[in-house]
Amino acid sequence: MMKNDLENKELIGKCDDSEERDKTSFSYADKRMEWVVASEVAGHGGFPTSDRWTRDHLKALATDKPHLSRKRKGTKAFEYHVSLLPAETQQSLLGGYIIEEPASRYEQNVLPIGQVDFLAEFALIPGYSIQVSAGNGSLNIEQLEPSRYLAFRRKWLKFRGFAEKDLVIVWAKGDSMEPTINNNDTLVVHTSRNHPQDGHIYIFRHENELFVKRYQSIVGAWRLISDNSMYTPLDIKKEEQHQFEVIGQVVHIAKDIGD
Known part of the structure; x- marks a missing residue:
């Protein structure tokens, strides 16, 4: 050959x-x-x-x-x-078989046996024992375990265009964003939205401090605004912006009313 x-x-x-x-x-x-x-x-x-x-x-x-x-x-x-x-x-x-989608690890741990149908309608978003606005904290999700999960309808997530994997939940601390955000309000954060746009609210990290502010772009700087007029806006010059990390956009706020 x-x-x-x-x-x-x-x-x-x-x-x-x-x-x-x-x-x-x-x-x-x-x-x-x-x-x-x-x-x-x-x-x-x-x-x-x-x-x-x-x-x-x-x-x-x-x-x-x-x-x-x-x-x-x-x-x-x-x-x-x-x-x-x-x-x-x-x-x-x-060979002719169909296999149904299994629950995720945290869904398996949280939901009682027999409530699998619940997962078809609701997504469980992980919440972390972190307070933002004033005080110290860390939002390194890979190194933290969720302290709880909150259920959100999948239809609502789809309507808002949210992917379940991009969302985390933290809690607000302080009064700097009142009346929009009150102390202990629940914040749903979209971690993939880390390029700030005018008028939206974001969680920022500077060294060990996490805080939530409204963003405004001005010439040569970021302006971080507190909705509470008692607090002065903070201007971050372009050469200082590398010291700040945008954790994500606050896309939903849940409030308690009354005691």
Whole structure:
């Protein structure tokens, strides 16, 4: 056989993008693992045969459902729960079966058994024992455990255009933002909105201090405004702005009325 013929045969079946394929999960008896990688899904139920396209599409599907993706142990690949996939893709992969979406870790820990239907209507947003406006605190979510969860209707989140994964809850301290925000009010913070826009309220961090202010852009500076007129606006010059971190925009305020 000619050398060129051998080389041509070796090329047959290789992916167009020449990427290394993710290690696939395994099956045993009639039970298949519920977590799959892109190379397993490619070519099933309407998915093209490209691993790269499938990998990107799976990542997009999991954007609002972070508990349905994770790193596969012992590899660099990400795997995804099959409930993310359309019904026809699941049936193709699982021999006609459909698997429902599992609850996230904190939903499993918080909700009593038998209330899974609750999760179809409500999302549980993590709350952290942090007070903002005056005083010390930290909002490094990766190093903190939620102290509680508050339920918000999924329809409301969708109407507002909010992704569940972007929201956290903290509590207000002090009177600098009265009457808009009162002491101990509950603040829902959108952590992906960290490029301040005029007129909106944001949580800022300077060193160990967290505070909530209304933002205004002026020539050469940020102006951080307290809604309470007893407090003077704070102007942050351009050369000082690197010392301040925008944690996120306050997108919802919950208040107690009366004792």
